[in-house]
Every structure is written in structure tokens, then in C-alpha cells.
Amino acid sequence: MVNKDKGISVNLVSRQKLEEFSTDEKLEFILNEIRNGKVLVLENGLTSVEQASLIQQTMEKIEQDTFIGIEMEGYGEEKASFLQKILGKIKKPRMTVIGPADLLKTVRKDSNMIQTRIIPGRGAR
Amino acid sequence: MGLFGIGSFSSIIQRIFGKKHAKIGIYGPPNVGKTTLANRILRDWTGDIMGSVSEIPHETRVAKCKKNVRVENGSSSLMMDIIDTPGIATKIDYKEFMNTFGLSREEAKKRAKEATEGVIESIRWLENVDGVLLVMDSTQDPFTQVNVTIIGNLEARNLPVLIAANKIDMEDSSPATLKSAFPQHPVIPVSALTGYNAENLYSHMVKQFSKRKRRRGR
Numbered sequence: 001m002v003n004k005d006k007g008i009s010v011n012l013v014s015r016q017k018l019e020e021f022s023t024d025e026k027l028e029f030i031l032n033e034i035r036n037g038k039v040l041v042l043e044n045g046l047t048s049v050e051q052a053s054l055i056q057q058t059m060e061k062i063e064q065d066t067f068i069g070i071e072m073e074g075y076g077e078e079k080a081s082f083l084q085k086i087l088g089k090i091k092k093p094r095m096t097v098i099g100p101a102d103l104l105k106t107v108r109k110d111s112n113m114i115q116t117r118i119i120p121g122r123g124a125r
Numbered sequence: 126m127g128l129f130g131i132g133s134f135s136s137i138i139q140r141i142f143g144k145k146h147a148k149i150g151i152y153g154p155p156n157v158g159k160t161t162l163a164n165r166i167l168r169d170w171t172g173d174i175m176g177s178v179s180e181i182p183h184e185t186r187v188a189k190c191k192k193n194v195r196v197e198n199g200s201s202s203l204m205m206d207i208i209d210t211p212g213i214a215t216k217i218d219y220k221e222f223m224n225t226f227g228l229s230r231e232e233a234k235k236r237a238k239e240a241t242e243g244v245i246e247s248i249r250w251l252e253n254v255d256g257v258l259l260v261m262d263s264t265q266d267p268f269t270q271v272n273v274t275i276i277g278n279l280e281a282r283n284l285p286v287l288i289a290a291n292k293i294d295m296e297d298s299s300p301a302t303l304k305s306a307f308p309q310h311p312v313i314p315v316s317a318l319t320g321y322n323a324e325n326l327y328s329h330m331v332k333q334f335s336k337r338k339r340r341r342g343r
Contacts, residue, residue, distance in 0.1 A: 055244065059244045
């Protein structure tokens, strides 16, 4: 149930916090927060493979009247330079914003900005 | 499998000569024309069709496979198993089926439930395809997270991708936008509905999906 008095939490999650998690723990953490009506901004986003797993897990958890899915926007993984490839450095996913689909809407996205809107009248559950 | 086992041997042959038979998934968000394109391909090469199409999103909710579709390009050809996958989405709201498309609550809920299962099935199929024909609607912004996620997954798996910029029969289509959004992959403008430029798409399918298997790695 939506509780307007509680407002909407927008949580910025640090890279360090995300790196503490395994992939499964990270996805579980994200989905739990989103299902609780929070919007997350991840300093280091998810890899494409993690994003696909998140979509898969989201579909498994959809409840038709309370959780319809997620809104997710981010920038692609950084391309590793020639030197980084030689040194075995992996590509890092970049900043990503994720929230409940009934709360967060993407307005516009380009290479410099992701513009989103939080729908008025909704709030943390 | 040992160094000279069957698996290694076929892998070496494949690296040298390229593929002769490939499992190709038709992927994309809902309502971009995946099944219309699958029907076009099958009609042109087998005389058959893949499935029904509808303006209501998530019409295809179970992946469908048509085996042994031989597509020719001049003197070369490629045998393909074509898999038409359900549209991938991050959200499915049954109320949209009711309010926008006039389905009853019961029908809408059933469609939404089946659609969630379809998305899961599509993602699972990614593990089992040799290449992907990624269908995008050339009248829409291509920079959606679903498109970016699908392409990122295929790149991570080193799978060949061909982007079909569909619906170029529409007045507001802009295949050039798709080309500039994904310059690292071939983009072929096509109308699955009218068949416009389908021959060019087939030619690129044979070339792109016959490619020799590359080593995996990131």
C-alpha cells in the first residue's frame, strides 16, 4: 500500500557497497529495495549479464496489483583501452538508476543525461 | 573432451570454414515486429509462417522454433533454426491491456502472467543461440535499456548480431538514428510488413551468421 506521508526514498548506493556483494546478493538487494518503493542510483551499475538476470528475477517476482516491474536506465559499460586490455582490466559498468515501474518514469536519455520523473502521489511502501 | 575429441575437432573445423548451420534468435522489445519478420522469412524460404501477430503487446508469449530454414545469398547459403522469442520488457502491467487495448480484467491478467513467463524464456534462450537478429522499431528511440541490455549480453558472449531496423514503411521511421546509436553492428533497414529490403536482410543474415566462431572473452 502506498504511504504518501513517508515520501519517496532516493538512495545513492556507493561503488564500495556494491562491490561487497556477490552478483546474487547485489540483485537481491536491489530488488528488495525496489519492491519497498525505493529509487536507487547505483554509482557502479550492473553489467549487461547482471541486467538480464535482474530482468529475469523481476519477472519472477511480479505481483499484478502491487509490483509491475522495474524502470532501469544507465550507461553502457566503459570500453577498456588497449593498455587496459593488456593489463587484464575488465570493463566497468557505469551509473544506473533503478526504481519501481509504477513510480519512476524515464523522460529522456542521451549520452550526457538521464532524465527521470518520480510520479507524484506515490511513495515508499 | 580431449584435444582430438569430437567437440574440439568440430570447433576447429568451424573456426576454419565458418558455420553451415546456426541457431538464430529473433529478439527485441514487444511490438517491434519480431513475429511479422519471422513470418516474412519463413514465407519467403519455406512457404510457412511462425505465428499470429497483433497490435496488442506480448502476442508471442512462448518461444517458437522453425528448424532447417535454408536462406540463400547468391552461391552461398546457411541452414538456420529460427527462434521467434517473446518480447523482452522490464515491466508488465495488466491494466495497460485493459485500458489501452480493451481486454477484460481476466484476459489482461492471464496475458500479463504469460508475458512474464515469456520474458524469462527469452532470456534463457540467449544461452542457446549462435546469433541474434535484433529487431528494433525505426520509428522509436532505439536507446532503450532493453536494447542496450540485449546488445551488451550478445557482445559479452561474442555472438554475432544483426540489427533489423523495422517499420521503414512508416512515415516517421529513421533507420539512420539506429545506425548512429549502434555503429558497432550492421543495421539493415527493412519492412517486415511489405517485404521492402528483405533480400538485403537475407544477404546480411547469411554473411553475418556464417561467421567463424570467435574465442570467448571480454
